[in-house]
Every structure is written in C-alpha cells, then in structure tokens.
Amino acid sequence: MESPSPMTSSATITQRDQLMVEMKVAEIYHLFASLPHHAQTLMLELQRDNHVEFLTKGLKQLGPNYGVLDANRPWLCYWILHSIALLGDFIDCKLENDTVDFLNRCQLPHLATTYAAVNSLITLGGERALSSINREKLHGFLLRMKDPSGGFRTKIRRSSAIEVDLTWVLNRRTSYVKINVVVSDYSYMPKIAEAARVVWLFLLCSMSLADLSLHLVLRSWLGLYLCLPQLPTISFPCGEMDVRACYTAISVASVLDILDYELVQNVGNYILSCQTYEGGIAGEPGSEAHGGYTFCGLATMILINEVERLDLPSLLEWVVFRQGVECGFQGRINKLVDGCYSFWQGGACALMQRLHSVVVGQLHAKVKKTVENTDSIQTPNLSDLENVPGASSTGSGGMPITDSVLKLSDIGFSFIKEQIELDPLFHSIALQQYILLCSQVQDGGFRDKPGKQRDHYHTCYCLSGLSVSQHCWSKDVDCSPLPKAIFGPYSNLLERTHPLFNIVLDRYHEAHDFFSGQ
Numbered sequence: 401m402e403s404p405s406p407m408t409s410s411a412t413i414t415q416r417d418q419l420m421v422e423m424k425v426a427e428i429y430h431l432f433a434s435l436p437h438h439a440q441t442l443m444l445e446l447q448r449d450n451h452v453e454f455l456t457k458g459l460k461q462l463g464p465n466y467g468v469l470d471a472n473r474p475w476l477c478y479w480i481l482h483s484i485a486l487l488g489d490f491i492d493c494k495l496e497n498d499t500v501d502f503l504n505r506c507q508l509p510h511l512a513t514t515y516a517a518v519n520s521l522i523t524l525g526g527e528r529a530l531s532s533i534n535r536e537k538l539h540g541f542l543l544r545m546k547d548p549s550g551g552f553r554t555k556i557r558r559s560s561a562i563e564v565d566l567t568w569v570l571n572r573r574t575s576y577v578k579i580n581v582v583v584s585d586y587s588y589m590p591k592i593a594e595a596a597r598v599v600w601l602f603l604l605c606s607m608s609l610a611d612l613s614l615h616l617v618l619r620s621w622l623g624l625y626l627c628l629p630q631l632p633t634i635s636f637p638c639g640e641m642d643v644r645a646c647y648t649a650i651s652v653a654s655v656l657d658i659l660d661y662e663l664v665q666n667v668g669n670y671i672l673s674c675q676t677y678e679g680g681i682a683g684e685p686g687s688e689a690h691g692g693y694t695f696c697g698l699a700t701m702i703l704i705n706e707v708e709r710l711d712l713p714s715l716l717e718w719v720v721f722r723q724g725v726e727c728g729f730q731g732r733i734n735k736l737v738d739g740c741y742s743f744w745q746g747g748a749c750a751l752m753q754r755l756h757s758v759v760v761g762q763l764h765a766k767v768k769k770t771v772e773n774t775d776s777i778q779t780p781n782l783s784d785l786e787n788v789p790g791a792s793s794t795g796s797g798g799m800p801i802t803d804s805v806l807k808l809s810d811i812g813f814s815f816i817k818e819q820i821e822l823d824p825l826f827h828s829i830a831l832q833q834y835i836l837l838c839s840q841v842q843d844g845g846f847r848d849k850p851g852k853q854r855d856h857y858h859t860c861y862c863l864s865g866l867s868v869s870q871h872c873w874s875k876d877v878d879c880s881p882l883p884k885a886i887f888g889p890y891s892n893l894l895e896r897t898h899p900l901f902n903i904v905l906d907r908y909h910e911a912h913d914f915f916s917g918q
C-alpha cells in the first residue's frame with residue numbers, strides 16, 4: 401500500500417466553523433426535544449409530496465427537448481430519477497420518452513456521464529429504455545478509456561490523426577521552416593513518407609507564404625494527397641485518472657453484464673495504491689482519504705472480486721469514525737458534516753457489513769502475525785485463533801471460493817443475496833435523525849447542512865443514505881425493515897437501493913434479468 405507520510409489532514413476548517421455547525425445542529429435537536437409528541441412526529445415526517453414536486457419540476461426544467469448536451473445534464477437526470485424512484489414515485493409517459501431519447505445521446509464520450517446515463521435508463525426501466533443501451537459499443541468505449549497502469553481516464557479527446565506543425569526557425573545565419581508531422585495512425589506512414597519528398601518541393605515554392613496560411617495550405621494539401629476529403633481523426637483517452645473513473649467504468653460494465661478480465665486487468669493494483677495510511681481511499685495515489693472515493697474504491701474492489709486485497713480493518717475504522725456528534729457523516733478528517741456523505745460513508749458501512757467474514761479473516765491474520773513476532777511469555781495458543789467465528793476462507797463479498805469459474809458480472813447480483821451476519825456498523829438511527837431534521841427542506845429537497853440551499857445532488861445522496869440506514873437492520877434482502885429500524889413514522893420508509901450501484905433494487909433486478917438473458 402503506497403501512502404503519503406502521516407501528517408495532519410490537508411483540509412482547512414477552523415474550530416469556529418466546526419463550533420458554528422455543532423451549535424446550529426444542537427439548536428435544531430434541542431427544539432425538537434422540547435416539542436410535544438405530535439409536533440415531533442410532524443417534524444420527522446418525510447415530506448414525500450414536496451420532494452416529488454421539487455424533483456419533477458427540476459426534470460421538466462432540463463427540457464423541453466433537452467437541447468444542450470452539457471456534462472451535468474445526465475447527472476441531474478440520474479439524481480432526480482433515482483430520488484423519485486427511492487420515494488416510490490414515477491414520472492409521466494411523455495417526460496419518460498423525452499428522457500430516454502436525451503439519455504441515449506449522452507452515452508459517450510465521458511465515463512462519469514455514461515454512468516449517470518446508464519443508471520438513469522435502468523431506473524426508468526422497461527423495454528424501450530433498456531434496449532436503447534448499445535452494450536457492444538460501450539464495451540469498446542470502456543476498453544479505450546483504460547490506462548496501461550490499470551486505472552481509467554474520464555474523457556476521450558478527438559484529434560486529427562495527422563497533425564502538421566510548422567515552426568519558423570530563425571537564427572543569425574539561416575532562416576528555415578521546421579515541419580513537424582505528428583502521425584497518430586501508423587497505417588498512413590508509407591504514404592506520408594512518399595509525400596515528404598513532394599512536400600519539400602511544395603515548400604520551396606511557398607517560402608513567401610506567411611506561417612499561418614502555409615500551415616493551412618499544407619494541411620489541406622496533405623489531405624488531398626492522401627486522397628482524404630478531411631484528415632482523419634483519432635480518439636485518445638484523456639482527462640483525470642482517478643478512483644471515481646474506475647468505479648463508474650466497472651459499475652457500468654457489471655450492471656450491463658459486459659465485465660470481463662480485460663477490463664478488470666490491473667484495476668485492483670490502482671485502487672490498492674490509493675488506500676492511505678488513514679485506512680480510507682483517496683482519489684489518486686498520494687492524496688488524502690475521502691468518503692466519496694472510499695465508497696468508489698471499495699465498491700470497485702468488490703465488483704472485481706479483489707476486495708480482500710484492501711486493508712479492511714483499517715478502512716472500517718476510518719469510515720465508522722467519520723460519523724460525528726452532529727449524527728451525520730463528514731467526508732474526511734477535520735472537515736464539516738455534510739448530508740451527501742450519508743450515502744458515500746453510510747453506503748461504505750453497508751458494504752462493509754456484508755464483508756464480515758473477510759474482515760474477521762484479516763484481523764485474525766493480523767493478530768497471528770503480531771503474536772508470531774512477539775517474544776512474550778503470555779503468547780496465546782495459536783490454535784485458539786483458528787476458531788474465531790467467520791475466519792473462513794472466502795472470495796470477494798464474503799462469498800465462499802468455489803471451483804467453478806467466476807463470472808465477474810454475477811458478483812453484484814450474488815453480493816446482496818447473502819444473509820447479513822452483523823448489525824449495522826454505524827448509528828443508523830442517528831443518521832436518519834440528521835437527514836430528516838438537518839438536511840431535509842420542508843418545502844421539498846435536501847441540503848448539505850442547515851444554512852445551505854437545497855439541490856438535486858444532495859437530495860439524491862441524502863435519500864440514498866436514508867434508504868441505506870433504514871434497510872441496514874434487515875438481515876435478508878427480501879425482508880421489510882421492522883418499525884424500530886425507521887426513525888419517525890413508518891411511512892418514511894423508502895425503496896431499497898442496491899449498495900454497489902445505487903440503483904433501486906427492483907429496477908436493478910429488472911435490468912439484471914434483461915441483460916443476463918441477452
């Protein structure tokens with residue numbers, strides 16, 4: 401594991417900021433505690449209708465025909481559609497059809513946008529939405545986004561396959577033109593070599609032309625010489641390479657049943673290099689651990705069946721200590737609580753809850769190693785450690801290793817089928833309290849913290865975190881939560897979300913049946 405040297409967090413909040421938030425939150429809890437029971441129930445109620453109205457209005461504002469294709473629109477679609485699905489509601493047919501058409505135009509060429517578009521289409525569900533996803537093309541796109549180091553890059557950059565770059569080189573004695581021809585597509589090399597001789601003659605006749613016009617003339621001439629009406633373009637992966645890009649690529653491939661070993665190669669090494677000395681996972685090697693990336697890294701490692709390579713006891717310790725006195729989660733050490741981490745950190749806790757046997761196995765190995773390295777007279781009997789419950793040999797997701805060849809795309813499906821042995825690893829009722837009393841806006845929508853404005857991103861991830869914290873007491877995925885698992889009235893209960901993909905479970909199952917049957 402490569403880690404930066406231990407140091408204090410690079411995050412910079414002051415004690416004053418922290419105290420201000422703690423006081424605002426305490427004020428809300430104090431007010432709540434002073435209310436009579438019926439008023440408390442009202443305050444705790446999930447304002448379903450207002451949330452749906454806020455969300456539907458947001459979706460309509462994206463239209464009417466979803467004219468502009470900017471990178472945020474598919475995200476807005478996903479945040480809104482997923483929130484509506486969590487609330488158990490639907491959108492009308494016309495809006496649904498417009499949304500499917502729009503999303504189909506967003507499937508390329510950005511990884512994160514592709515993830516948002518695919519998750520949205522699965523959330524809409526139905527034959528039209530699901531069959532509109534071109535899985536073969538997407539598989540090719542994902543392969544092209546892969547970096548040799550194992551990570552994924554977020555964007556495709558299109559550039560000319562043949563770039564002609566002219567530089568006038570001037571010095572005291574000579575003045576000449578340096579021609580740089582950058583060829584990205586080597587199949588043009590023989591023709592280019594043949595062209596070079598003619599270019600030289602051409603240049604001799606054109607020395608009087610200005611730099612810019614010579615550049616243009618030469619470029620179009622080269623196109624003509626190669627019998628191409630336009631110089632061909634070629635796509636390069638570019639943009640940041642980070643843990644989020646890995647997650648979006650692997651999540652999309654897994655949910656569409658196109659995940660294979662070529663896509664997975666070296667991804668685990670990259671994620672592993674991002675786990676820090678703190679225990680959590682950073683966006684890239686050498687950075688600070690953060691809740692968003694910890695969720696992405698952990699979910700990716702589960703989906704590629706390599707989760708046991710992470711140091712899970714340290715990850716668990718890091719994530720559970722991110723829940724603070726305000727009852728919500730912070731994203732990283734020394735930063736303020738924020739409603740969106742209800743999902744990133746709460747979701748990571750829900751994943752860890754299903755990895756019980758792998759964690760126990762790793763702890764067991766750690767203890768054994770320490771004991772072996774200690775010359776103490778009080779050395780425990782090593783054979784006692786073999787009997788620690790759950791210390792069995794498992795594959796990823798706590799699944800027993802079997803002899804049959806593992807189909808990678810099945811991992812997301814089997815992961816949630818296993819019975820959970822552990823109680824929740826975070827204070828699920830406290831988190832619901834923070835979401836409902838501090839993040840919920842009574843007129844509809846959710847926010848980061850009191851004093852901030854509502855927005856669709858926070859609405860999506862507060863609702864996702866609320867769903868995770870309501871369902872994490874159910875040992876079996878098919879069981880409804882008991883009333884004691886729900887903070888506030890039982891009518892607050894949301895639909896269950898798949899903790900690896902963050903797609904409402906019945907929509908996930910519909911997509912799984914659709915794609916695995918193809």
Ligand SMILES: CC(C)=CCC/C(C)=C/CC/C(C)=C/COP(=O)(O)OP(=O)(O)O
Binds near residue numbers: 648692693730
């Ligand atoms: C799939 C997907 C959408 C993944 C996104 C994962 C995610 C939320 C990453 C967090 C990025 C980050 C470093 C935010 C810090 O912002 P900040 O400094 O404003 O916040 P902070 O103070 O809470 O750290």
Ligand SMILES: [Zn+2]
Binds near residue numbers: 740848
């Ligand atoms: Zn936030």
